[in-house]
Amino acid sequence: MTMLHTTELTNWAVDLIDVHKTYRRKVKALRGVHVQVGRGEVFGLLGPNGAGKSTLVKIMMTVVHPDRALGTVLGRPIGHRGKLGRIGYLPENHRYPGYLRGEQLLDFYGALSKVPRVQRRKNAAYWLERVGMKDWAGTRIREYSKGMMQRLGLAQALMNDPELLVLDEPTDGVDPVGRRDIRLLLTELKGQGKTILLNSHLLSEIELVCDRVAIMKEGLVARQGPLRDLTERVLGYRVRLGGERAANAARIGSMSEKLAAMGARIEDHVVQLASQEIGRVNELIDLLRAGGLLIESVEPRRLSLEEVFVEVLGAGSHVGAARPT
Amino acid sequence: MQFGALLIDGFREALDRKIFWVLIGIAVVVAAAMFCVEFRSDQVIFLFGLHTTPNTNWDPATEAGRKGIVDIGVSVMDLILGWVGTTLMVIAAAGAFPAMMEKGAIEVVLGKPIGRARLFFYKYLASMTLVALVSVVFVGLTFVVMGVRWKVWMWPYLLSVPLSLLMFSYIYCVTVLVAVKTKSALASVLLSLVAWFVFWIFGYLGAQFSANPSLERFEKWRAPIVAASWVPPKTLHVTYFAQRWCGGSKAEDVLKMADMPEFKSADMGDAGNMVRDTLLVEAHLMRTDPVSSIASSLIFEAAVLLLAAWSFRRQDF
Numbered sequence: 001m002t003m004l005h006t007t008e009l010t011n012w013a014v015d016l017i018d019v020h021k022t023y024r025r026k027v028k029a030l031r032g033v034h035v036q037v038g039r040g041e042v043f044g045l046l047g048p049n050g051a052g053k054s055t056l057v058k059i060m061m062t063v064v065h066p067d068r069a070l071g072t073v074l075g076r077p078i079g080h081r082g083k084l085g086r087i088g089y090l091p092e093n094h095r096y097p098g099y100l101r102g103e104q105l106l107d108f109y110g111a112l113s114k115v116p117r118v119q120r121r122k123n124a125a126y127w128l129e130r131v132g133m134k135d136w137a138g139t140r141i142r143e144y145s146k147g148m149m150q151r152l153g154l155a156q157a158l159m160n161d162p163e164l165l166v167l168d169e170p171t172d173g174v175d176p177v178g179r180r181d182i183r184l185l186l187t188e189l190k191g192q193g194k195t196i197l198l199n200s201h202l203l204s205e206i207e208l209v210c211d212r213v214a215i216m217k218e219g220l221v222a223r224q225g226p227l228r229d230l231t232e233r234v235l236g237y238r239v240r241l242g243g244e245r246a247a248n249a250a251r252i253g254s255m256s257e258k259l260a261a262m263g264a265r266i267e268d269h270v271v272q273l274a275s276q277e278i279g280r281v282n283e284l285i286d287l288l289r290a291g292g293l294l295i296e297s298v299e300p301r302r303l304s305l306e307e308v309f310v311e312v313l314g315a316g317s318h319v320g321a322a323r324p325t
Numbered sequence: 326m327q328f329g330a331l332l333i334d335g336f337r338e339a340l341d342r343k344i345f346w347v348l349i350g351i352a353v354v355v356a357a358a359m360f361c362v363e364f365r366s367d368q369v370i371f372l373f374g375l376h377t378t379p380n381t382n383w384d385p386a387t388e389a390g391r392k393g394i395v396d397i398g399v400s401v402m403d404l405i406l407g408w409v410g411t412t413l414m415v416i417a418a419a420g421a422f423p424a425m426m427e428k429g430a431i432e433v434v435l436g437k438p439i440g441r442a443r444l445f446f447y448k449y450l451a452s453m454t455l456v457a458l459v460s461v462v463f464v465g466l467t468f469v470v471m472g473v474r475w476k477v478w479m480w481p482y483l484l485s486v487p488l489s490l491l492m493f494s495y496i497y498c499v500t501v502l503v504a505v506k507t508k509s510a511l512a513s514v515l516l517s518l519v520a521w522f523v524f525w526i527f528g529y530l531g532a533q534f535s536a537n538p539s540l541e542r543f544e545k546w547r548a549p550i551v552a553a554s555w556v557p558p559k560t561l562h563v564t565y566f567a568q569r570w571c572g573g574s575k576a577e578d579v580l581k582m583a584d585m586p587e588f589k590s591a592d593m594g595d596a597g598n599m600v601r602d603t604l605l606v607e608a609h610l611m612r613t614d615p616v617s618s619i620a621s622s623l624i625f626e627a628a629v630l631l632l633a634a635w636s637f638r639r640q641d642f
Contacts, residue, residue, distance in 0.1 A: 023641070061436040064641040081438050089436035095429030097334070099341035111330030112437035156433070166436075 013039045013164050013195035014060065016078070017071040021055055021064065021219075029055040030066070031219040037197055037212070042190050044206035044227075045199040046309060047216030053199050054092055056216070057168055060197075061089050074164055085113055088157035092168040092199070094149070098142030102133055102152055105141060106159055113160035120159070127155035132181065146173030154182065158189075165189065168199045183209055207305045215312045222312045230308050234300040237281045239271040242294035255291045262287070272301070327439050328447045335421060335451035336458075344417040348459050351413070355401065356466035360474050364394060385476045392574035394477045399573045401467050402485045405460065406492050406564050412518065414459065414493050415500055418452045419514045422504035431642045441638045449501060449630065453494065460489045481571045488567050491619065495558035496521050498626040502633040505640075527554045528561030536609030537602045538589065558622035565610035566618075576611060583608030 014037035021030040030052045037043040045053045058064040062079045069078050076083045096105055103124050110120035128134045131151040136144065144152065150173055157165060171179045186196055186209050200206055206213060207227065214224040223230060241248050252266055264273045264284055273284055285295060339345040363370040364383045384390030404410055425431060425448055434444065464485045472478040499520040503513040531554020534540055534547045568576045582588050583605050593601055
């Protein structure tokens with residue numbers, strides 16, 4: 001294993017460079033990953049199963065040893081013990097001892113994070129309340145549902161008031177209300193200046209909370225950048241028509257051949273144009289106006305994160321891992 | 326703070342396990358059973374008068390009788406230090422490492438600012454502390470019963486606590502190594518028992534070749550076997566140390582007979598010679614230097630623990 005360190009201070013909360021990991025000399029989980037997470041931002045890590053997301057997170061958290069890794073986490077080399085005290089971590093499929101009660105669990109992990117006793121009590125009470133688990137504080141964890149475990153796990157990750165929060169599938173098993181609560185909490189934490197690294201399969205969730213994302217495939221970062229940049233590309237335009245529907249239908253019928261020739265199609269009072277050229281949009285508007293139709297709005301149709309994801313993955317890709325050698 | 330947290334967690338984990346309560350239950354049952362027996366000069370009374378037998382061996386008023394009672398105490402001590410007590414303690418503590426290393430649990434712990442080596446040794450010490458607690462309960466209860474009920478305050482009996490912990494640690498180092506390698510409590514218990522048997526064989530052969538006059542004809546095997554017997558933990562020695570230090574009549578008789586030159590050289594026939602050889606081996610075991618026995622065992626134990634810690638440090642989870 002080669003661990004190369006740099007102690008250089010950067011503006012990145014997480015600056016992972018050239019991270020490699022091969023399991024049992026066969027499965028190449030990471031093949032030179034570069035990921036940068038800015039301080040105070042919410043960063044989404046995406047990718048299909050086996051793409052290497054969890055391995056990357058585990059390397060950051062010293063759970064897995066990299067074959068090679070350069071870079072820093074909170075300005076210190078990867079694996080720096082002291083800095084782990086400034087990170088909150090919620091692993092995927094976490095399992096907590098069933099014999100502990102909610103408040104005992106927070107106290108235990110708080111102590112392992114070296115939070116002083118008095119502060120632990122305060123933090124435990126605060127976070128149990130904040131994640132909606134106050135009434136369950138004295139109940140043994142073996143009685144908890146999956147969603148409750150996720151909430152408690154989140155509280156556990158926040159016990160040490162971390163600068164960086166690493167969450168691996170935080171809404172797994174959580175009902176829609178719980179998901180919204182977690183989303184609101186993440187937004188609030190971002191407002192407090194905390195950096196959040198979110199590893200999730202739920203693209204809609206990532207889209208709602210993340211500033212930047214990285215899409216991983218076969219042990220590499222296939223695409224990385226601000227969410228708005230990734231979804232900036234215009235796929236076409238939507239022209240919404242105004243006026244009465246019946247009258248519009250008759251007018252559109254008379255110009256249907258011309259619309260088809262332009263590549264436009266009509267869907268429920270909206271004309272969709274699959275062209276990215278602004279000149280074609282203007283031609284379409286002219287045509288519609290000449291036909292006596294009123295234009296209510298014109299808006300570009302951009303890529304959704306799901307479309308970006310599918311595009312990066314390529315058609316027919318179901319497994320994100322690199323082939324074993 | 327971190328050790329305290331792991332210790333308290335270990336204690337909570339133990340309270341949640343049935344085997345912990347089984348151990349405490351055994352301690353209470355043994356103490357209660359001892360309490361139901363009363364030694365008087367002329368008779369032994371069982372179950373508060375339900376049954377009585379004449380007392381010829383255990384008169385608490387005489388020195389010989391008191392030594393006989395001490396022998397009963399030593400038998401209880403053997404129960405703790407022997408396979409029953411140690412096996413139960415190994416079973417009780419075997420789950421600690423596999424539970425910590427379970428998928429989903431270990432990630433959270435390793436994500437905290439605690440080094441893997443430190444985590445390993447803190448967890449190990451927490452397990453040892455719990456076993457010490459069980460041992461204190463067992464020894465404490467039986468010691469008090471012997472003192473209050475039998476009027477024999479057998480202070481060396483309290484050595485059972487460190488000796489049982491020592492005995493347990495000889496085996497538990499293997500339990501931990503197997504647990505780290507396999508993450509299975511069952512495998513670690515089974516392989517610990519196998520290792521214990523191997524240690525016992527080494528100790529047994531070493532003692533036989535050191536002190537059994539019938540094996541003198543295998544002189545060329547003596548040195549290598551005796552040397553090899555000093556490598557693994559000397560589990561066999563522990564119970565004999567306990568017997569010697571408690572000073573019961575049995576230990577006294579064995580040592581006295583072994584010191585008689587005519588006893589060593591007498592031909593007592595096949596059966597008699599076998600008994601003589603056994604006594605000579607027992608006397609040899611009682612007289613083994615405890616410092617070198619314990620120190621060499623602890624060196625082996627430390628090596629196994631370091632190997633386990635090294636393996637734990639290197640693993641990916």
